[in-house]
Amino acid sequence: MRVVIEGISKRYRGRRGEVEALRTVDFESRDGEFVAVLGPSGCGKSTLLSIVAGLIPPTSGRVRFVREAGAGQEAGAGRDVAEARTPPAAGPEPGGAAPRRPLTAVVFQEFALFPWRTVRQNVAFGPEVRGLPASERRERVERYLAMVGLTPFADKYPGELSGGMKQRVGIARALANDPEVLLMDEPLSALDAQTRSLMQLDLLRLWRETAKTVLYVTHNLQEAAFLSERILLLSRRPGRVRAVIDVPFARPRDEDLLATPEFAAFSQDLWSLLRDEARAAMEAGEDG
């Protein structure tokens, strides 16, 4: 599934006036790509993700989801399966039904688990709501529990788990919906440094195993460089596309990459792009 972001702008209207969060952002992901969305604090990264997730409407612009053509069809051809635009189309498009939105799933920084449900019941939530037959549901839940290494903890409650384990539950719960696009908003930033490093490796493995298109918001440039295939770098607020950067490291990646001179040089280049934006955001009091 390709995510096509076309001219997305967003202004919030609040009691203290208007905030322009995003200004005409254009970007197109590839099918199955891991894209990091990087930018200084307050530049609109979460806003962009929420718009792609359909949680909030853009002020202008649209997001299209394009499913790749099957084998035997013209290369590069794809089919739009859905589009979100503002104002939202009232009812079906003329001449046919409005395309169904593809399934997106969001993993947030705060774990947002149901404390009264066990790990297994948390992971089962999406398939239950979507009315999957019990046998298929069970199979899917057990598969994703195993994938994130939580099978031995399946009957525990979130309150009994460490931060890293809670976030694994959040990831398994998102994957159990079998989304076509996985949206992650700083999913590791509440974790301590060691847990975070381990979870980065887990994320790389999960991405390989599931082949999902991932949009991953972070303000950590090493994380963006380690995990992603391309980086969408936003300017300070209002967020505009500052650069789209190819990450040159081969896959599969492991921790050894982090200690290489190539990784250090790449991170340094990235920082020099980000630095001026981050400083200007900080001086304008836009961070946090």
Ligand SMILES: Nc1ncnc2c1ncn2[C@@H]1O[C@H](COP(=O)(O)OP(=O)(O)OP(=O)(O)O)[C@@H](O)[C@H]1O
């Ligand atoms: N519901 C809202 N109403 C008014 N302003 C908002 C709302 N949500 C976000 N904003 C403002 O829009 C701007 C962009 O916010 P957003 O959370 O998208 O940025 P971000 O890049 O994800 O920030 P961070 O890196 O600090 O998490 C900020 O100035 C924020 O204060």
